[in-house]
Amino acid sequence: MIFRQLFEPLSSTYTYLLGCEDTGAAVLIDPVVNAIERDLALIAELRLRLELTLDTHIHADHITAARHLKERVGSRIAAPAIDRLPCVEVPVEEGRPVAVGSITLQPLHTPGHTDGHFAYVCGDRVFTGDALLIDGCGRTDFQSGDAAALYRSVREKLFTLPDEHLVYPAHDYQGRRVSSIAQERTRNPRLGGERTLDEFRDIMAELKLPYPKFIDYAVPGNRECGVCPQGLPDELQAYCGRMSESRQG
Ligand SMILES: [Fe+2]
Numbered sequence: 001m002i003f004r005q006l007f008e009p010l011s012s013t014y015t016y017l018l019g020c021e022d023t024g025a026a027v028l029i030d031p032v033v034n035a036i037e038r039d040l041a042l043i044a045e046l047r048l049r050l051e052l053t054l055d056t057h058i059h060a061d062h063i064t065a066a067r068h069l070k071e072r073v074g075s076r077i078a079a080p081a082i083d084r085l086p087c088v089e090v091p092v093e094e095g096r097p098v099a100v101g102s103i104t105l106q107p108l109h110t111p112g113h114t115d116g117h118f119a120y121v122c123g124d125r126v127f128t129g130d131a132l133l134i135d136g137c138g139r140t141d142f143q144s145g146d147a148a149a150l151y152r153s154v155r156e157k158l159f160t161l162p163d164e165h166l167v168y169p170a171h172d173y174q175g176r177r178v179s180s181i182a183q184e185r186t187r188n189p190r191l192g193g194e195r196t197l198d199e200f201r202d203i204m205a206e207l208k209l210p211y212p213k214f215i216d217y218a219v220p221g222n223r224e225c226g227v228c229p230q231g232l233p234d235e236l237q238a239y240c241g242r243m244s245e246s247r248q249g
Helices: 033-045 066-073 145-156 181-187 199-205 215-222 233-238
Strands: 003-009 013-020 025-029 049-054 077-080 090-092 099-100 101-108 117-120 125-129 166-169
Touching: 003 033, 003 181, 013 033, 013 101, 013 166, 025 099, 033 049, 033 066, 033 233, 049 066, 049 090, 066 077, 066 233, 101 145, 145 199, 166 181, 215 233
Parallel strands: 025 049, 049 077, 077 090, 125 166
Antiparallel strands: 003 013, 013 025, 099 101, 101 117, 117 125
């Protein structure tokens, strides 16, 4: 399998390209709209054909490139069925593998960061979205987030995968790229070791994170599989790959 991990610095998002060496079919997990030219150039360079985009959840910090990629290269849009988005062409459910060429992804419902969040297992890799980050996890205070649900998702579903499975998160804010199930199960400071549900709840309740600056635009845009919202303030134009009005002169 051809595999690339791509980093989008504005939202610190990792996008994953998986390509089938037999058929040339490819899938992008969590593509970001302002990185679309980068992704298309890489796909062309590797002589792959983008068949599918696959999102882990309805993102609040960036706009998915799913719709734009469909318009540009005809890829189909896959996302969790539970969110019932009319724009989704391949509704994803646990127990129903997603196939792209000879690549198979096993969807795991991992609610808690959002209620519709999914992780995807592919061979010995697991794409954990925002459910499990390296030494961390996604926040649980928006989008029907629920600390108890996230605790169960991570400890009962992700941490029961084999030790050596590689953990590829949807974000990292410190340049870390990959971890393993054994490493996270052992030393994740929020969810690893002997951490109890009550302790985890307290940790999440005490984070006191700022209001997400892009959420009011990103969530409605992503509920349409990646529409850049009208009336985006100047300082947020870059999230749609656009220069701000003032920079355009
Ligand atoms: Fe998220």
